[in-house]
Amino acid sequence: xxxxxxxxxxxxxxxxxxxxxxxEKYPKVFTGKKYFLRTYGCQMNVHDSEAISNYLEVLGFKxxxxxxxxxxxxLNTCAIRENAKDKVTGFLGKCHYLKKNHPNVKIVIAGxxxxxxDVIKEIMNKHKYIDIVIGTHNLHELPKxxxxxxxxxxxxxYSESDEVIEGIKYKRDSKITAxxxxxxxxxxxxxxxxxxxxxxxxxxxxxxxxIKEVEDLKxxxxxxxxxxxxxxxxxxxxxxxxxxHLLECVAKTNIERIRFVTSHPWNFTDEMIDVxxxxxxxxxxxxxxxxxxxxxxxxxxxxxxxxEEYFELFKKMKEKIPNVxxxxxxxxxxxxxxxxxxxxxxxxxxxxxxxxxxTFIYSPREGTPAAKMEDNTPMxxxxxxxxxxxxxxxxxxxxxxxxxxxKVVEVLILDKSEKDKDKLYGYTDTMKLVNVKGxxxxxxxxxxxxxxxxxxxSLDGEYVKEEIAN
Ligand code: SAH
Ligand code: SF4
Ligand code: F3S
Numbered sequence: 494x495x496x497x498x499x500x501x502x503x504x505x506x507x508x509x510x511x512x513x514x515x516x517e518k519y520p521k522v523f524t525g526k527k528y529f530l531r532t533y534g535c536q537m538n539v540h541d542s543e544a545i546s547n548y549l550e551v552l553g554f555k556x557x558x559x560x561x562x563x564x565x566x567x568l569n570t571c572a573i574r575e576n577a578k579d580k581v582t583g584f585l586g587k588c589h590y591l592k593k594n595h596p597n598v599k600i601v602i603a604g605x606x607x608x609x610x611d612v613i614k615e616i617m618n619k620h621k622y623i624d625i626v627i628g629t630h631n632l633h634e635l636p637k638x639x640x641x642x643x644x645x646x647x648x649x650x651y652s653e654s655d656e657v658i659e660g661i662k663y664k665r666d667s668k669i670t671a672x673x674x675x676x677x678x679x680x681x682x683x684x685x686x687x688x689x690x691x692x693x694x695x696x697x698x699x700x701x702x703x704i705k706e707v708e709d710l711k712x713x714x715x716x717x718x719x720x721x722x723x724x725x726x727x728x729x730x731x732x733x734x735x736x737x738h739l740l741e742c743v744a745k746t747n748i749e750r751i752r753f754v755t756s757h758p759w760n761f762t763d764e765m766i767d768v769x770x771x772x773x774x775x776x777x778x779x780x781x782x783x784x785x786x787x788x789x790x791x792x793x794x795x796x797x798x799x800x801e802e803y804f805e806l807f808k809k810m811k812e813k814i815p816n817v818x819x820x821x822x823x824x825x826x827x828x829x830x831x832x833x834x835x836x837x838x839x840x841x842x843x844x845x846x847x848x849x850x851x852t853f854i855y856s857p858r859e860g861t862p863a864a865k866m867e868d869n870t871p872m873x874x875x876x877x878x879x880x881x882x883x884x885x886x887x888x889x890x891x892x893x894x895x896x897x898x899x900k901v902v903e904v905l906i907l908d909k910s911e912k913d914k915d916k917l918y919g920y921t922d923t924m925k926l927v928n929v930k931g932x933x934x935x936x937x938x939x940x941x942x943x944x945x946x947x948x949x950x951s952l953d954g955e956y957v958k959e960e961i962a963n
Pocket of ligand 3: 533534535536537538570571572573604605687688691692
């Protein structure tokens with residue numbers, strides 16, 4: 494089979510408001526057909542999947558959770574670590590089997606892996622039955638590609654994009670909480686990270702259209718928005734705006750709860766801290782990735798801060814934002830990380846007593862500077878470091894959860910618990926997961942809950958009363 498060349502379309506000039514009303518442009522050509530969508534990776538991808546669902550449903554597709562019944566299978570992929578790629582390739586094996594039995598089923602690869610030309614070439618060579626590969630920058634072209642490519646294999650991946658597409662429509666998974674993209678891409682080029690290559694340069698959305706989106710969500714009854722960006726607090730640099738101003742404007746919409754992820758310590762300003770502490774509807778929760786507690790490693794990672802600077806910022810947040818909870822990301826086994834470097838990371842965890850942390854073993858990503866660095870630490874040692882780190886991290890998250898025991902906290906109830914049918918679940922303002930005994934008519938409300946048990950990763954509680962604000 495002929496493999497199409499990887500056409501790199503360089504669309505550099507800024508085009509805004511490019512989004513076309515799909516309903517007008519495309520009829521419901523796929524009415525009666527079903528789609529299966531699998532999402533890997535971060536919140537960006539989860540939110541992009543809500544856009545994919547909307548594109549497909551506008552064309553007439555209906556969602557199915559039974560892969561065997563699907564006429565189109567979309568994999569929204571992640572590339573952050575090797576195991577993310579492994580999960581996708583594992584799943585593709587299953588698709589191969591399906592395609593043998595149903596040759597008409599369409600297989601679409603979207604997401605960050607699509608933006609890695611070498612990986613895609615390798616995958617396309619191995620899995621020649623893939624129908625469409627679409628990049629993160631041109632997701633909005635999916636309907637067009639689907640219609641046009643029904644009898645051919647298509648790869649449509651922009652390698653770079655300066656575009657900021659406004660007015661994207663989403664089929665949101667929840668009617669209570671919503672993701673709101675405020676910016677795209679990342680320019681930081683941490684030496685280990687693939688994201689700047691798969692998501693392009695930092696581009697901010699217009700402040701007015703973000704505010705309008707939040708107001709619309711509020712009018713529809715949404716209780717919480719999470720402002721999304723790989724570096725959410727770098728918002729506005731390219732358009733003469735600032736994250737602190739945006740946050741303040743979002744707070745003034747009076748939507749009940751506002752969150753934001755992910756913040757880069759280097760971009761965090763005093764103004765941002767002031768705004769967070771000033772408005773009650775900005776939640777006292779900050780995800781602030783540390784990555785390493787060694788200045789030597791931070792430098793090699795190109796993180797742009799020292800451990801001292803990180804701790805200064807951390808302290809300021811704790812002092813100025815009442816009751817703030819701070820979580821982090823940490824990588825162990827970065828090339829050249831010595832036992833002393835690792836111990837410095839443990840020391841930082843002890844000093845900061847994080848409310849929680851996502852921890853990872855360094856995974857080399859082809860094409861990034863770190864992948865070329867010498868790395869003499871055996872995997873077994875890296876695994877031991879991860880284990881040790883996790884023990885410490887869990888100790889502190891347990892400690893912080895225990896502080897809430899017998900206290901009454903405000904929880905936004907999201908749904909029935911999947912694990913325990915008699916319980917509901919929701920999150921505190923500080924982003925702690927609580928399983929709550931209570932009637933299901935409190936779903937979608939912010940209620941008072943008394944904490945009865947604290948575990949490492951969640952809390953148990955009992956419904957006390959509905960908040961007056963509701
Ligand atoms: N933009 C965010 C993080 C996005 S990726 C930030 O800079 O803080 C989420 C996390 O994945 C990172 O914080 C990092 O801890 C981890 N990560 C990224 N690349 C990795 C790699 N090559 N190996 C292991 N972990 C990685
Ligand atoms: Fe990756 Fe660094 Fe950008 Fe975060 S800031 S997405 S870790 S390059
Ligand atoms: Fe993965 Fe892309 Fe997110 S690499 S973590 S899906 S930005």
